[in-house]
Amino acid sequence: MTSTTVLRRFNRTYTQRIGALDESFLGLGMPLASARLLFEIGTTQPVTVQELRARLGLDSGYVSRLLRGLESRRLVALSPDPADRRRRVAALTAEGARLLEDLDERSDDLAARLLEPLSERQRARLADALATADLLVRAATIAFEVVDPASPDARLAMGHYFAELDRRFEGGFDPGPLTEADLATMRPPGGTFVLARSDGEVVACGGVQALGDGVGEVKRMWVDDGWRGAGLGARMLRRLEDDAAALGHSVVRLDTNATLTDAIALYERSGYAAVERYNDNPYAQRWFEKPLTAPAASARSPRG
Template structure:
């Protein structure tokens, strides 16, 4: 595949240019893996080892060894988390904060040197290309998993979803009318420990001879729209519905959610008559699902 060779070539070129292979990354005296972890610790006060492991997708033993090195160098301090003694929080020391500031400064200067020979138009093209590549690569590595209604990652996504609906609906939105439904299944998509998409299905009688699966609370983080994550979540929910024996799937939406409407129509959904009394629903869609083989 041409895309595979393009990615591999870019990886070789970029890693060489930014000094990934150097034992002392940017002249800091530490390799890239240790420097990257130090930078990540500096992004949020009181982050835990578990959060770092999930955010960076690192093996527990490997992460512990890296943190231990930073601890021996006096750059971080590991203590029991005040809210949960079973967890360990990692914080920068004063020398650690100075090291992060130095790393940040050297990284900025490296990026400036790479861009300096380019014309303004070339810089704009590079910025747009890198932003697109970053979004698409992150979207391709997003993890989708089924969760319980009270799952913390799911709750984080729902809070963002409800907040956005409140801003976009002319009459606002009352999440109190959206309690978990019996028989529902929920899916959350996460990237680097952050909830970036959410959706669910539930059984419902919607005018057919058999119960249909209804898609509920489908949401994609605004920064992730345009990367195909919405279509991926939709396909995942359809597959989940099929696995539970449904041959028809329905959904409702509001006319202000134009990007969602376009997504449903591209995926083969067709408009149908109203099937519920949801005060926020203005448009209704259905789709036939292929039978399980």
């Protein structure tokens, strides 16, 4: 049985048993889509309509219709965003908050009923399997996006990268000031900066800068701790290599610290060979290089 067949069968089984096909999800008098939107608003309110669309992967017209339905039941209130009055912010009303509590209770009861016939060992197996499935399905739907390295999301991702190095390096890590000159190296024509998003949230990043003579360098590659083991680091590295080749680089280099053993293992698995020191980075202890294959004519542009 192929993985595609298994996934489709699981989807049919699961959607039927949790009531996703019912017009009244869990007897709440609304379909699953409306209940899910209510949950998303209540989890991180206030939240902009734009954020809801990105998080759920829904088009603006459908989200607007769902919101109108929740508004008509006085479950959600919409107002202008104080930070940008062109945007709308959604928040639960008191009645909406009560319904969300009811939704949580009914969801817990349904989960308990589904698990009740299973032994403790079977429940543990199911929990592990579902956690793995959740991570891998989300990994399969990651969206990569080229952004300006000076953008707020890019700076946020690099902040996570610097914080991780500070935690892991003996003696900490001081990146120094992030200057415009530093950021400019990760812009075309010789560089790029890429974010990976899941449900609108930034979960990985990486950049490429030119070293000259057809040589590019991978910089500031970071993957959120919650995504370890999902292969996202390898995918981000391949994306950066593809973009480096599209920018005209024939070789890509990178440096790392000896404490980052997981990163070193990734580089070695990905075909990088150890080379002599090529820079003056005081935190670098290992240096690697890999020849690149020119991208096919149909390959995506590093600009998007």
